[in-house]
Amino acid sequence: MDQVRQADGEQAVTTAIRQSPLSMVLTDPRLDDNPITYVNGAFESLTLYSREFAIGRNCRFLQGPQTDPADLEKIREGLRTEKEFEVTLTNHKADGTAFRNQLLVAPIHGADGELNAFFGLQRRIEDEDPSQLPVSDDSSLELLRELQHRVKNHLAMIVSMIRMQAKREVTAESLKAIGRRIEALSVLYDELLNSSASGTPDTDMAAGAYLSRIASVIASLEPRGAIRLNVDCDDISLPVDQAARLGLLLSEFVTNAFEHAFEGRTSGSVEVRFFRPEGGGVRLTVQDDGNGIPEGYNWPFGAPTIEAQHTRAEVHSNGPLDTTGHDHEPGVGGSIVAALTDSLGATLSVTNLSQGTLVTVDLT
Numbered sequence: 001m002d003q004v005r006q007a008d009g010e011q012a013v014t015t016a017i018r019q020s021p022l023s024m025v026l027t028d029p030r031l032d033d034n035p036i037t038y039v040n041g042a043f044e045s046l047t048l049y050s051r052e053f054a055i056g057r058n059c060r061f062l063q064g065p066q067t068d069p070a071d072l073e074k075i076r077e078g079l080r081t082e083k084e085f086e087v088t089l090t091n092h093k094a095d096g097t098a099f100r101n102q103l104l105v106a107p108i109h110g111a112d113g114e115l116n117a118f119f120g121l122q123r124r125i126e127d128e129d130p131s132q133l134p135v136s137d138d139s140s141l142e143l144l145r146e147l148q149h150r151v152k153n154h155l156a157m158i159v160s161m162i163r164m165q166a167k168r169e170v171t172a173e174s175l176k177a178i179g180r181r182i183e184a185l186s187v188l189y190d191e192l193l194n195s196s197a198s199g200t201p202d203t204d205m206a207a208g209a210y211l212s213r214i215a216s217v218i219a220s221l222e223p224r225g226a227i228r229l230n231v232d233c234d235d236i237s238l239p240v241d242q243a244a245r246l247g248l249l250l251s252e253f254v255t256n257a258f259e260h261a262f263e264g265r266t267s268g269s270v271e272v273r274f275f276r277p278e279g280g281g282v283r284l285t286v287q288d289d290g291n292g293i294p295e296g297y298n299w300p301f302g303a304p305t306i307e308a309q310h311t312r313a314e315v316h317s318n319g320p321l322d323t324t325g326h327d328h329e330p331g332v333g334g335s336i337v338a339a340l341t342d343s344l345g346a347t348l349s350v351t352n353l354s355q356g357t358l359v360t361v362d363l364t
Contacts, residue, residue, distance in 0.1 A: 023047075023122035025059065029115055033058045034079070037117070046124055048094035059120075062101075064092030075103070082107045082115055088125060100125040207243040208233035208274055211284070214247045215272045218254040226267040227258060233274035236282060242363065245340050246284055252333050252340075253286040253359050256299075261290025261357060281364035289356040299350065303334030 023043040027034050039054050047054075047062060054061075063072065071089035078085030084106045091101040102125050108117040212233045219229040238246070254270060262268045273285045293299065341348045347362040 023120075025120035025122065027059065027118045027120070029079070029118060034118070043122065046093075046099075046122065047091070053094075062091040064090075064096065064098060066090045066092070066098045075105075078105055079118065203239055204237040205240050205243050206235065207238040207246065207282075208236045210243055210247055211250055211272070211274050214250050215254055218251055219258070219270075227262060228267075228269040229254075230269060230271045233272065234276065236274065236276065238282065242344060245344050246361070246363070249337060249340050249344075249361060250284060250286065252337050256333065257286060257288040257290065257357070261288040261292075263291060265290070277362070281362055283363075284361040285358060287353075287356060287358045292352050292355070293350065293357055300334035300337040300348075301350075303338050 023046045024038075024040040025036060025043060026038040028037045035056050035058055036054050039051050043049075043054065044051055049061070067090050071087055074085070074087045075089075078087070084104070086102070086104045088100060088102045090098050092098050102123045104121045106119050107115055108119055110116045212231050215229060215231050219227075250272065254272065257270045261270070268288065268290050270286065270288045273283075273287075275283055277283045337348070341361065344361075344363055349360045351358040351360070
């Protein structure tokens with residue numbers, strides 16, 4: 001009976017968190033006044049402030065007449081210490097409406113130990129709603145902290161890309177690419193919640209379901225409705241770190257196919273598969289029936305390292321910075337693919353077919 005009550009309690013925690021969309025915010029403490037560099041769609045829904053309004057501003061625009069100065073001091077102290085912290089405070093939406101905001105903040109450090117960003121997770125607390133857990137509920141906070149910690153581990157590379165662009169004018173396509181990569185990580189939150197609700201061990205997650213959602217999210221951004229997406233992902237669980245990296249890889253592959261495989265065409269198809277091949281391990285494939293890779297283009301194997309991309313950005317001075325690939329030269333996406341493949345210890349192959357391209361990732 002105690003085990004049943006515990007399971008019911010864990011389910012209640014997950015359900016309560018599901019009912020409050022998780023707002024994601026990134027800020028850059030190395031820029032003056034620690035401005036916001038990214039917010040997700042849930043932030044816009046929660047606060048009624050647009051992404052365009054929020055980016056470049058300090059988060060204090062969420063303060064209002066009902067905000068307690070003592071809570072603001074807790075935030076300032078947490079930022080000063082560069083440690084993870086949690087504060088529940090009253091913020092105000094763009095229309096002036098006050099709401100209770102459960103805020104978790106974690107620092108993101110680079111490989112050199114330098115502070116690169118703060119990653120904030122926000123959840124609206126409805127005190128008057130009995131389906132919501134109390135603000136002080138330890139189980140709710142613990143689950144949120146665990147989710148934040150896991151996603152934060154995969155933000156470092158993307159934060160690095162944001163920092164590359166933060167101090168200079170960049171092309172619209174470059175900004176769109178950064179947003180897509182972070183949105184792909186936001187899907188990870190939902191799938192981790194699914195894993196928690198289904199009793200999957202904390203170290204694993206349903207990778208097939210996660211990859212299916214990643215593909216669907218990226219495809220939903222494609223304006224040409226005649227480009228079809230077919231997804232066939234087996235029910236396979238993987239360690240969270242592996243699944244998260246595969247999700248980021250899939251985001252790059254599907255985006256690359258939609259953006260480049262069908263130039264000059266209005267129709268086509270992209271097929272995503274995730275399965276266990278006969279030889280063991282797991283395999284992720286993305287195949288399109290598009291125009292194929294141009295001759296002489298060695299994507300992504302010819303991509304410079306991320307460090308080299310940073311150096312290029314630092315010396316760039318001729319017009320807006322474009323981090324996408326052009327003229328048979330891989331962009332930042334190619335660098336990310338190479339880095340993720342290496343970190344997974346996976347094997348990557350890119351094959352030109354009689355019609356289209358096949359990208360294969362084998363992970364043992």
